[in-house]
Amino acid sequence: MHTFITTRYSNHPEDVKNYDTGKLRDHFLIESLFVNDQINGVYTLNDRLIVGGIHPVSKAITLETVDQLKASYFLERREIGIINVGAATMIEVDGIPYQVSHKEALYIGQGAKEVLFHPAQSGETYLYFNSAPAHKHFPTKKVGVDDAEVVTLGSLENSNQRTIYKLLVNSVVPTCQLQMGMTELKPGSVWNTMPAHTHDRRMEAYFYFDLAADQAVCHYMGQAEETRHIWMKNHQAVISPPWSIHSGAGTSNYTFIWGMAGENLDYGDMDTIAPIALK
DSSP: OOEEEEEEOOOOHHHHTTOOHHHHHHHHEEOOOOOTTEEEEEEESSTTOEEEEEEOSSSOEEOOOOGGGTOSSTTSSEEEEEEEOSSOEEEEETTEEEEEOTTOEEEEOTTOOOEEEOOOSSSOOOEEEEEEEOSSOOOOEEEOGGGSEEEEEOOTTTTOOEEEEEEESTTTSOOSSOEEEEEEEOTTOOEESSSEEEOTTEEEEEEEESOOTTOOEEEEEEETTEEEEEEEOTTEEEEEOTTSOOEEEESSOOEEEEEEEESOOOTTOOEEEOGGGOO
16 A cells, blocks of 8 residues: 545634644644655545645555545545646556646546556656545646646735746636645745635645745634634645635745635635734
8 A cells, every 4th residue: 555544524613712732733734745655645524625745756656545435446536636846757647648847737537547656757756636526527637837827916015926826727627626726925925825815615725835944834724813823844734624714924935735625616705804804
């Protein structure tokens, strides 16, 4: 076995108010995604999203089914989105090879039976993925930065000048419910996703990367009137329940991947919260 998935349960916001730092990190932070020649992840009962990392080093590794799915193969009732945060590599889907470069995405639809991840020829392979339940097959598609829907927001004066690359969204590639994209902060900017927002119809997960080893990101979560924070390092992910804000400020600029699953595919479906309303 090369695929290891643990389970995390949903949390009531009234209960989360009582969490100390350790308990908050245990329930929401995913610290170790990349292990040599393994696929590691978390199955969260928030919209049943799987958040994980794939790190082939010495050999190609196969996406195997896990007990939580009770399925004969991983994508029997699921779709998956993969974004390459390492060196260029090859991913095979039912025998068809796809060359996926740094910061490119690959969507694989429900029904794909064999997915094989190869080590990079030059550098290290780090593949971040989100997988959501799916009721219909959509074709596999690679999406590069040039194919993405791109939006630039914020300003250097407010320390949040950033470029959003909508990679796996319904305006770019058809999916059942999974949406993924990437946000790059410009040098001198550290704040992401301000003003903060929630969307009760979808949960979300964040993955932080392009962060130096001696730098960190303070990720903010919780209800607007009862916020909490989690300090995060490079290559770590965090689960954001539908009732929670999801925002961050780093000790330097960084890049993060956002992934969503839930009731709809409307990227703009959110309830914004003014910075002065946060507590």
